[in-house]
Amino acid sequence: MSQPARVATTSSNLIELECSACGKKYDASQEQHLCTCGKPLLARYDLKRAARTFLLETLKDRPRNLWRYAEVLPGDPPVSLGEGMTPxxxxxxxxxxxxxxxxxxxxxxxxxxxxFKARGMSAAVTRARQLGAKALAAPTAGNAGGALAAYAAAAGMAAVIVMPADTPSANVMECQAFGAKVVKLNGLISDCGKFVAENKDREGWYDVSTLKEPYxxxxxxxxxxxxxxxxxxxxxxxxxxxxxxxxxxxxxxxxxxxxxxxxxxxxxxxxxxxxxxxxxxxxxxxxxxxxxxxxxxxxxxxxxxxxxxxxxxxxxxxxxxxxxxxxxxxxxxxxxxxxxxxxxxxxxxxxxxxxxxxxxxxxxxxxxxxxxxxxxxxxxxxxxxxxxxxxxxxxxxxx
Amino acid sequence: MSQPARVATTSSNLIELECSACGKKYDASQEQHLCTCGKPLLARYDLKRAARTFLLETLKDRPRNLWRYAEVLPGDPPVSLGEGMTPxxxxxxxxxxxxxxxxxxxxxxxxxxxxFKARGMSAAVTRARQLGAKALAAPTAGNAGGALAAYAAAAGMAAVIVMPADTPSANVMECQAFGAKVVKLNGLISDCGKFVAENKDREGWYDVSTLKEPYxxxxxxxxxxxxxxxxxxxxxxxxxxxxxxxxxxxxxxxxxxxxxxxxxxxxxxxxxxxxxxxxxxxxxxxxxxxxxxxxxxxxxxxxxxxxxxxxxxxxxxxxxxxxxxxxxxxxxxxxxxxxxxxxxxxxxxxxxxxxxxxxxxxxxxxxxxxxxxxxxxxxxxxxxxxxxxxxxxxxxxxx
Missing domain, CATH: 3.40.50.1100 (Rossmann fold)
Known part of the structure; x- marks a missing residue:
């Protein structure tokens, strides 16, 4: 395989975002969260173009993390800690x-x-950084908080993690280690999600709640x-x-x-x-x-x-x-x-x-x-x- | 690359064991521990033969774990949990x-x-199984015990882990989880090593103490x-x-x-x-x-x-x-x-x-x-x- 062919495989084919319920389209080059109908947006790609290079054989040359699937992921220099390619x-x-x-x-x-939360956060933090976000916030039932805090740290961004007060101690500890701000609430992840939604505009947080951002x-x-x-x-x-x-x-x-x-x-x-x-x-x-x-x-x-x-x-x-x-x-x-x-x-x-x-x-x-x-x-x-x-x-x- | 070439790369080129101090040679097809001079044995390979297939280019086709380096590892069907190829x-x-x-x-x-202890234990348990061992024993300062217990479990072999009484609790817990027998001693890893050495013959343990077995x-x-x-x-x-x-x-x-x-x-x-x-x-x-x-x-x-x-x-x-x-x-x-x-x-x-x-x-x-x-x-x-x-x-x- 020639070097130029290899380079070409690493480009994203992201076109737009589409509502998973009503089909309404959104510009993927802007920060987007839920559809106006309240449902999650999904990323759409030019899969015809992606298919040209997306083959078992060409994948062998790729990095040993999830960014090997570059054709069908949002682009931008990834914030990566080696996520994916698990046994x-x-x-x-x-x-x-x-x-x-x-x-x-x-x-x-x-x-x-x-x-597995690392996978989602690697993609989300990569996009959030590219779209100009400064502080990232998310509710978590456990592992998502640590993952967000870690990727935010690697990207040099602030993170606010909102979790139930009785979340396992390892999850609290890791968020503190990664330098995130931890908010503990007496409630469940649904209450934590409400807290993020209610405070994000005033605080200037980019909401990384799962499915409330598309990546x-x-x-x-x-x-x-x-x-x-x-x-x-x-x-x-x-x-x-x-x-x-x-x-x-x-x-x-x-x-x-x-x-x-x-x-x-x-x-x-x-x-x-x-x-x-x-x-x-x-x-x-x-x-x-x-x-x-x-x-x-x-x-x-x-x-x-x-x-x-x-x-x-x-x-x-x-x-x-x-x-x-x-x-x-x-x-x-x-x-x-x-x-x-x-x-x-x-x-x-x-x-x-x-x-x-x-x-x-x-x-x-x-x-x-x-x-x-x-x-x-x-x-x-x-x-x-x-x-x-x-x-x-x-x-x-x-x- | 043709299919036969690919198959050929997976064979071991192990020849013998050699004392790291006095150079005395030992048969690698038998259970071996220290040299008669008391020093560790090291595995030696036919590296001229290994070099034929050991190339960056051929490695791309290999499994994404440490057994990809088959030419320069002991053979046998590996006991593997996906160790190696870390970020x-x-x-x-x-x-x-x-x-x-x-x-x-x-x-x-x-x-x-x-x-990283998983790497050593994957190789050691693979060989111990092949050489007919039934029960594996090792002293540990912490992580080696869990790794041995896990690979022994995967291989269907018994394991005895000897550790200082004040080893971190996660290390004790994992050994129990993997079904190993845990012995806690008031002392250091050196004392635990002595315990294994003194009891292994009577108990029929295969001593997996680091450097006391060559893999x-x-x-x-x-x-x-x-x-x-x-x-x-x-x-x-x-x-x-x-x-x-x-x-x-x-x-x-x-x-x-x-x-x-x-x-x-x-x-x-x-x-x-x-x-x-x-x-x-x-x-x-x-x-x-x-x-x-x-x-x-x-x-x-x-x-x-x-x-x-x-x-x-x-x-x-x-x-x-x-x-x-x-x-x-x-x-x-x-x-x-x-x-x-x-x-x-x-x-x-x-x-x-x-x-x-x-x-x-x-x-x-x-x-x-x-x-x-x-x-x-x-x-x-x-x-x-x-x-x-x-x-x-x-x-x-x-x-």
Whole structure:
């Protein structure tokens, strides 16, 4: 491959932003948040142009982080800490226990700041800096705060992180370490989101709340591109995704659609399984009631702090993607997560976040019921490292 | 590149083991530990044969973990959790503070189990399984225990981890999670090492103590190969390495020698800087006294648990490599580490282990003194994630 060809591959093909509900278009070269109709905007690319260089073969020369997918990401010099390209581990011993011969764990805990949140924040902070933002603010249920604080630090920007007062201590500590301003509220992430919305104009904050700005989902969609690349151009049959805000699930489905439009996959899609906690399961409740949007889940409580999102903004997108992919939604208890975390650790050497452990429980259920066939290729997403949940695991493993 | 050529690259060229001191040779197809003269054995390869396929260009097709360097690693189906290929972050903001334009952080915290120890254990457990071991035992100052426990779990083998009673709680918890047997002793890693040595024969343990088996250093040397690959075939001018047992430093120097023998680099070498804690600095003391071996360091104490190695077995190798590379050795205080950890986090978004933060202190010292020129390419090794040192950082960041 000649050097000029290689250079050409690194340019973005971003055209515009489009409302995910009403289809209204927005200028991507300006700061944009929600559509006037109140729904999230999604980034649109010239995929015909992108397809010229977006090939398994050309990707081999690219940087070993998510910015390797430059054609289908917003441009600009990336704010990068080496996010993405996480291991896809063939979990043979766990697979034997679950009854699946082709079970894989995508270990997102090996991202900077220890979670998949790094992907979204790398993209969001990159764009925010380019668009002239000075101070970034976001609510968080846990890991997103640390990721925003880290990328803001790397970009030399101020960050304000608003979190529930009972967020795990590792999440508070990391935000302080990265020099962010931490605001603790007695409430849930939904209350924290309101706080950001109410104060951002007066304080001059750029609101990085997930789906309220259009680029975090772009960073997260690279999980889908990576599966395609790591499975050598194929997609798995089933994906289990721990679903709080659900943006990772939305992002992956967007990636698969883009891959199809570029001619890299056909119409086949992985069946998407949204995994939630019994103590906060708005998507599962809506799914079981055959609804197209979710109700606010009252008294949300679970040790899987990332799943404690009682009113996800992307509810309609998530539910529609579960339907379209012939997927499903499953709720599991905290106790089941703790047991499954121990199983995953002792069989595969992966210390997962409780959110990741939840997918193991769900896999047992759906393999046991026959919903998954034993030969199917199945991916469990461990969205974060277990080391940030030391308090929870300590109790579980000493018991 | 044709398919057969690709397959050929994945075979090991391991020939034998050789004593690092007296040169005596040993059969690599048998379980081996120390030489009869008491010194560590090192793996030797047919590097002429390895050189045929070991090229920057052919490496592009390889798995994205350390097993991509198959020609110069022991063979066998690897026990892998996706170790290696960690980010090399250009630390521009920290570089401006230190006065170095080409300052990089190699972030080993993004390895499985959150530290560079994963590299050594992936190689050691792979070999131990192949050689028929049933139960693996090792002393640890902190992160090595978790790494051994994780790889043993992935391999379906038993593990016994012997650690000082005051090892950080995250290290105890992870070993329990991975299903290992944990033995806590009132003492230091040297006492734990004695415990393993005294009990291994009776208990039937395979001793995985660093340098007492020849393959952990093989896994760790891949840090040197990665620098060569990430700098596109060049080596940096200076490497700062937090030195407890010092096996990472020994391994990298071994990698550079192998690269030269394969014709991939010339005689030039990075100047190696061993960074230790004031409270446990046997190498620094020996270096400053121009000695070729180190004395046992009494009353070893530091928050950087990985540096709490009062009598490293590889002392002579480390000191000889510092000399040969025209490097040096620097000791820093715990308080300096904590300050530097905050600087690294707030300028670069990297929450390091105190061991990694120690290299920032040392870089300030040696850039300030003129020992490093402002244009030189300098790499700081962050050997582990800061999330496993929550207790230490929490206090530091709240102060």
């Amino acid at each position: 896809l581990v063939h979990a043979k011993r766990l697979g034997a226990s679950v009854g699946l011969g082709n079970l894989y764990v995508k270990d997102e805990g090996l991202n900077p700041t220890g979670s 975090r989902v772009e960073g997260k969609k690279t999980m889908g591109y990576e599966l395609w690349e790591q499975f050598a151009g194929k997609l798995p049959h089933v994906i289990f995704y721990p679903t709080g805000g659900g943006v990772g699930l939305i992002g992956m489905c967007k990636a698969f659609d883009e891959l199809e439009q570029m001619g890299r996959v056909g119409a086949e899609r992985p069946r998407m399984v949204a995994v939630q906690a019994e103590g906060c399961a708005p998507i599962v409740k809506a799914w079981e009631a055959h609804q197209s949007s979710a109700q606010f889940f009252p008294n949300a409580a679970t040790i899987a702090s990332g799943l404690r999102v009682p009113g996800p903004l992307g509810d309609q997108l998530i539910l529609s993607m579960l339907r379209q992919s012939r997927g499903t939604a499953v709720a599991v208890t905290d106790n089941e997560m703790l047991h499954a975390g121990r199983e995953l650790a002792s069989l595969e050497g992966i210390l997962a976040a409780p959110e990741g452990a939840a997918t193991v429980v769900a896999a047992h259920i759906l393999a046991g019921s026959g919903w998954i066939k034993p030969h199917e290729t199945v991916v469990l997403f461990n969205t974060g490292t277990g080391y940030k949940y030391s308090e929870a695991w300590q109790k579980a493993f000493e018991a | 090399l972050v250009h630390a521009k903001r920290l570089g401006a503070s230190v006065g170095l334009g080409n300052l990089y952080v190699k972030d080993e915290g993004l390895n499985p189990t959150g530290s 952990r250093v093989e896994g760790k040397k891949t840090m040197g190969y990665e620098l060569w690959e990430q700098f596109a075939g060049k080596l940096p001018h200076v490497i700062f390495y937090p030195t407890g047992g010092g096996v990472g430093l020994i391994g990298m120097c071994k990698a550079f020698d192998e690269l030269e023998q394969m014709g991939r680099v010339g005689a030039e070498r990075p100047r190696m800087v061993a960074v230790q804690a004031e409270g446990c600095a046997p190498i620094v003391k020996a270096w400053e006294a121009h000695q070729s071996s180190a004395q046992f360091f009494p009353n070893a104490a530091t928050i950087a648990s990985g540096l709490r190695v009062p009598g490293p077995l590889g002392d002579q190798l480390i000191l000889s490599m510092l000399r040969q590379s025209r490097g040096t050795a620097v000791a820093v205080t715990d308080n300096e580490m904590l300050h530097a950890g905050r600087e690294l986090a707030s300028l670069e978004g990297i929450l390091a282990a105190p061991e990694g933060a120690a290299t920032v202190v040392a870089a300030h010292i040696l850039a300030g003194s003129g020992w490093i020129k402002p244009h030189e390419t300098v790499v700081l090794f962050n050997t582990g994630t800061g999330y496993k040192y929550s207790e230490a950082w929490q206090k530091a960041f709240e102060a």
